[in-house]
Amino acid sequence: MRVFVCEFVTGGGLRKGPLPPSLAREGLMMRDALVSDLLDLGVDVLMAHDDRTRAPYGAESVSVAPGDSVWRLWADLASACDVAWVVAPETGGLLAKLTRVVRDSGARVIGPDDETIRIASSKTLTASKLAAFVLTPPVWRPGEVPVDRAGPFVAKPDDGAGCEDTRMMTAAPTKTQLPKGHIVQPFVPGDAASLTVLRVEGRTRLLSANRQRIVVENGAFRFRGVGVAALEDRDGRFVAVAEAVVAALPGLSGIFGIDLVLGEDGPVVIEVNPRLTTAYAGLRDALGFNPAALVPPFSAAVCAPAAAPRHVEIAL
Missing domain, CATH: 3.30.470.20 (ATP-grasp fold, B domain)
Structure with missing residues (x-):
């Protein structure tokens, strides 16, 4: 069995711009742990890696350099594999796009279906x-927080991942205080x-x-x-x-x-x-x-x- 592993940040997804050290560090940790686990199960692992990062140990990996068409490369690599396991931020629909590209290549994708990712x-x-089903904080658009709700509040991108651009605010923000696409929730x-x-x-x-x-x-x-x-x-x-x-x-x-x-x-x-x-x-x-x-x-x-x-x- 051959498996395509693609961690977006270290796999070349940010090759056209800066590679933030904190994101690269997290990505390498997840990538290396997954690759090691798969190799120990006796499968062959095929990957791509940003040429500013080290190649994964034990896996076959293609270096991604400036000017390379990384999405086409990922699709080609996935088409040569039986299974794909992808990791990407949800921001800007990246996880959805990567999953779709890999699935369209013919590989079996480990992970949720497209609607759940959306x-x-x-x-x-x-x-x-x-x-x-569970306790979860409400979500409001900027300027639509109920007037009787006291702060503090949390403002974040609706499609962000992790703590990306997530801020604490003592008062409910107005429509003009937040970038487009941000939402507001009560601080829990x-x-x-x-x-x-x-x-x-x-x-x-x-x-x-x-x-x-x-x-x-x-x-x-x-x-x-x-x-x-x-x-x-x-x-x-x-x-x-x-x-x-x-x-x-x-x-x-x-x-x-x-x-x-x-x-x-x-x-x-x-x-x-x-x-x-x-x-x-x-x-x-x-x-x-x-x-x-x-x-x-x-x-x-x-x-x-x-x-x-x-x-x-x-x-x-």
Whole structure:
């Protein structure tokens, strides 16, 4: 079996412009963890890499240089493979486009269907789907925040990923205070967390509950790392959240992430990441076995250890 692995940032997606060190670092961590897991399962891995980054160990990789048509290259590489596993930000429809290009090449794509990616790529659409199933904050357009709602508020791009351009505001912003495409939500006090979830063959499995390191600097949210499996699910509330999110978005598939705030009223779902997240970089060490072996068509007989997952810290 031959697998095309494409992590957008390190795979050449930003070759026409600057390569932010923080994004490259996160991308390399996810890419290298996934490639290592797949190679250990005995499959051949084919990739592309931005020529400003190092090539992945053990995989066949094509260097992407200035002037290269990276989307055409990705399509050609995917067409030479049986399976594709892609990771990209939702911003600007990039994850949706990459998934579509790879699927059109004929490769089997690991991940959600197109409609689920479309919904999860929009904070507004995600909230509308989740509201009947889990606690989730409302979404307003700038200038449409109810007059009786007190701050603070969070402003962010509707199609952004992670903490990208996410800011804290004490008062509700007007239409002219935010860029086009931004939305407003009430700030939810509590501890930042995330879930790494597996959805295959109609079954949902919580792989790890993670503590996120998020700080606010000069009004901007910054992601500083994640404690993989740092949280225990003694009362089953995290499993319940994972199952409820899948009920709201039944097209979710593969390994994906759910961002939460652990507030006074329980877990509040902030967004759904329909792809691998940074937590995957520490998932194998945390679980004690290869998580890629749980995903068809790579599924193997994996015996999870009886002990609870081990806490693995990833600093950025």
